[in-house]
Amino acid sequence: MMIVKKPIQYAIIIDKQGDYGVFDTMNDAIDSAYEACEEYSKYSHSRRNDIINAVIKELKFHIEELSLMTCKQIGTNSYDDLLCENMNALANSENDKYHEAMLTSNNKFNNLENSFTVNGVVTPSSNPIKTIINNSISMLRAGNAVVFSSNKTAKHVFAHAIKVINNAIETANGPKNLIVTVKEPSIENTNIMIEHEKITLISAIDTNSEKIAL
Template sequence: MKTQWGVFSSVTQVVHAAKEAFHVYRRVSLRERKQMIQAIREGLYSYSHEFATLACQETGMGKVADKIIKIKLALEETPGPEDLQTHTTQGEGGIVFSEPYPYGVVCAIHPSTNPCETLINNTISILSAGNVAIHCPHPRAMEVSKYITKIINQIIMDKFGICNLVTTVDSCSLSYIKEIMNHPDVELILSTGGSDAAKCALSCGKKVISAGPANPTFIVDETADVERAAYCIHKGASFDYNITCTSEKNIVVVQDILPQFRAALECLNVYYVDSISEMLQLSKILLTEDLEVNRQYGGKSADTILKDAGIVTDRSYDLIAVETVRIHPFVTKELLAPLITIVKARDFDYALQIGIEAEQGCHHTAGIHSSNSERLRRAAKAFGTAIFVKNGCSLDGIGICGVGATSFTIANITGEGTVTAKDLVRKRRCVCVETLSSYA
């Protein structure tokens, strides 16, 4: 099976290979585990540009330059085995250890939007926790995912002589994913994205860590540094054509500063739409007749969208901002395109109300730009999201600012939030009782 380099033609083969690999891996010391993770980081780094290019070509979504940034972020900032936590309590009766130990075989489901960085991020987290991985890529990213899996196996095999710690199937359909998830030898399901597979995972009767739908909403109030707020929002929403699940999608602005905010956005190469005619033109291509999202434009450039909508411009744009009402489908649906909505509110309290409604209880990502500390506190508490950004860019929420762990699985459904190695282990209470000699 070693010649397979982690890619198998059937569910039976891939699960058997992963289970056998786990029996070997569980004997590897923590020190060797750390060395393996470091080898993966170093070995994959030079492939960043190739992976990003292949992902764009296969999925038809996103920008190569931005995908390179995300891939390098996953390699550099995903926590390794050092993320695991051990606690000790000592008393007269003995010692109690609270220690992590692996589940075993993990089924990891990936989205089409961030295939490379999610696979790499999850691989580092899963192996750091002492588990082995069966990756289930999105069909639109199958080839690049298999390629990365093979390279990871080659790195591990060359340096440590172990194969199939990371595996996948040759083709991945929903029926295959269901079969893997329900296999008795699979102990944990790690689901990224709001796909049908994620819904199936929750019905498997196993431990599930699951991400879900998102509709990131940010508030800009009248006390904010408007130019900085516009800069941060442009940076996050235009990044990789806004297909990252944490990127700004809806902006609720207190109306007193809307003219200033609009001017700041337009200075940052944002095409601002406030006419009904242009809004209808955009709606015709970005929405279906049933007012659902037209996935054909997911991850496409702002220029492509404007051109196909019949909107003539004299230059290239990074992002489209559409001023609209709170109930428009652009607000309530996640487009996964370089378009943000601008919804005005008469004051902060109303802005907070609109923002919470727009986020729709996904508990994924939200944020605020304000210099009022009480409003920062109120908004964070009211949204209750897994990621909440104060006076920053959405990208800061996944560690691109250099602070905090990086994760591309945001478990808003099951509540773990940004998932790292510490979330992928069982918690064991190990008790060492004081000597029994006193009872002799």
């Protein structure tokens, strides 16, 4: 059994609109991500890599906390399994071959190589942190911003993970709100994201972990 070595503190209160990527409305989230992406597009490859490495480092530091918080919120006892999945996702995010495969998959759907876009992601409830890691890192490497639509069951851990990522980006002198979500996930917010003109690609993950372009 794996042992949690760091204190677990998961009482997250997000009161401020847009506090580290967590917004009151989906429209505000998308508009902020669009502005962040425009700034991010001007960064050199080296500078983007520095930001991505900072995000990976911060996620590694919080991965036990995020995994335990997920278990508590979605009502599962599979902490060890979730932690293993999340750690593997982080390991894959540093693997060049895995990254190239993800980029190839994304380009197959949107045919926008070397473009700077805002992508929307609809996430499952089974392991939201794994989805955040996989999509955030791969899309940041491609120069894109990401808007996540989560589900009510995991909204607190989801918001915390987004906050952790944005804190790392800002600490590395990157743009605010490259990775965003809303405080209160809903079907209405997901529909706004799907239909929004500033969202170039929508990815959904079904129960078989298949990516679907809408």
